[in-house]
Amino acid sequence: MLxxxxxxxxxxxxxxxxxxxxRKLNAGKPLRLKLGIDPTRSDIHIGHAVALRKMRQFQELGHTVVLIVGDWTAQIGDPTGRDESRPRLTVEETKSNAKYYMDQVFKVIDPAKTEVRWQSEWFGQFDLEKAFGLIGRFTVNQMLAHETFRKRYEAGQQLTVLELMYPMLQAYDSIAIKPDIEFGGTDQKFNILAGRQLMEQMGMEPQDVILVPLIIGTDGRKMSKSFNNSVDILMSPNDKYGKIMSMGDDVLPVYYEVWSDAPLAEVKAMPEAIKTGSVNPRDLKMQLARDIIRQLDGEAAAAEAEAEFIRVFQQRDLPTDMPEVALSEATNIVDLLVSTKLAASKGEARRLIDGGGVRLAGEKIGSYDSLIQPIGEQILQVGRRKFVKLLGN
Incomplete structure (x- = not known):
């Protein structure tokens, strides 16, 4: 234990x-740890979950996580980091997303030491008098100190009064649940501090704040599904393992610091150790992949994913489990890559072919016009990690 x-x-x-x-930790009293979750998202990745992992460490000390499902603010849409307004969600969409979101959250934090609260518990009965009382505690100047709001205002972009209320409503969540500490990413600092200020104004002991970094993706850019550089919580263990093994050497220390318990001195020494060749980056990636999958999917899944990776990529065998697709007629390779989801679009399919990353039965495909015939079983492969078994006549 740390x-x-x-x-x-x-x-x-x-x-x-x-x-x-x-002082609070040393007092020995169980603490209430606040985290608001935004049910406008669907899949979450290990970057989103850095705060969750930090809270799990507090849970192991006997403290309670209070998850606030933003079913009310989700109907506004979190404006943080966005340069435009976001469409509002319906109540039904919010509830569906929240359930899916929590299925992922509880892969990281302990549900037995977690209290789940919905904003509608307090905002559902929030009348106009209370709303005016809340709004009156904040100024327009204060809201325009929010970097996202200020940039949009200065650029002449649309900025609704409803969006200005988002930080106020998130702040009021702290009044409702009385947390000792609120957690969040560095991009949430403004909203979290608004809660601290509001508690102080209303005569309560203000919550303290723990901010965690926004980690970069496996390729060194911002972590995003659109860049295909995220490790998603609900990815299969095999896909998680392969994605971590594909990461750049330079991002390893970042992931080791936030997603492992390896001694910090070793983590800080990694760049020099990699540079001098005293450690093999491949071994570091395998250890990290095992550790992350163990935390999210269990020991058995981690061991199986590693065995599969070694079998497929180090011993050059085919994976034991791959999707099967029936092929009843000759099909253009570009269309086939898209229909089998080996490529997200025809443009991506062409780029993969240009890069030499598409193989059929082990033979490289070099033309966009190639027709794939429906003859028996054939393995269609993209890159080193994507396979589909084609089943012909």
Whole structure:
């Protein structure tokens, strides 16, 4: 188990106010740890889950996570980091997304030490008098200090009064549940501090704040599904393992700091060790992949994913489990790559062919016009990790 010093420093960008947090931890009283979840998202990746992993460390010390499902603010849409308004969700969409979201969240935090609250518990009975009382505690100047709001205002882009209310409503969540500490990414600092300020205004002990970093994707860019550089919580263990093994050497220390318990001195020494060749980056990636999959899917899944990776990519065997697709007529390779989901679009399919990454029965395909005939079983492969078994007549 990590020490308090390690918990408050490792994989943490900022603690507000650290002396208060230490005092609370040393008092021995169970703490309430707030995290708001945005049910406008569907899949979450391990970048989103850095805060969850940090909260799991607090749970192991006996503290309680209070998850607030933003079913009310989801109907506004979190404006943080967005340069345009976002369409509002219906109540039904919000509930469906929230259930799917929590299925992923509970792969990281302990549900037995988690309290789930819905904003509609307090906002469902929020009348106009209460709304005016809340809005009156914030100023337009204060809201325009929010970087996203300020940039959109200065650029002459649409900025609705409804969006300006998002930080206010998130702040009021803290009044409703009385947390000791709120957690979030660095992009949530403005909203979280608004909760701290509101609690103080209303005569409550203000929540302290723990902000975690927004980690980069496996290729060094911002982590995003659109860049295909994210490791998603609900990916199969085999896909998680393969994605981690494909990451750049330079991002390894970042992932080790926030997703492993390896000694921090070893983590900080990794760049030099990789540079001098005293450690093989492949071995570091395999260890990291095992560790992340163990945390999310269990020991058995981690061992199976590693065995499959070794069998397929180190011993050059075919995977034991691959999708099967019936092929009843000759089909253009570009169309086939898209229909089998080996490529997201025809443009991507052509780029894969140009790059030499498409093979049929082990033979490279070099033309967009290639027709794939429906003859028995054939293995269609893209890159090193994607396979489909074609079943012909």
């Amino acid at each position: 020490t308090i010093d390690e918990i408050l420093s490792r994989g943490v960008s900022e603690v507000i106010v650290e002396a208060n947090v230490r």
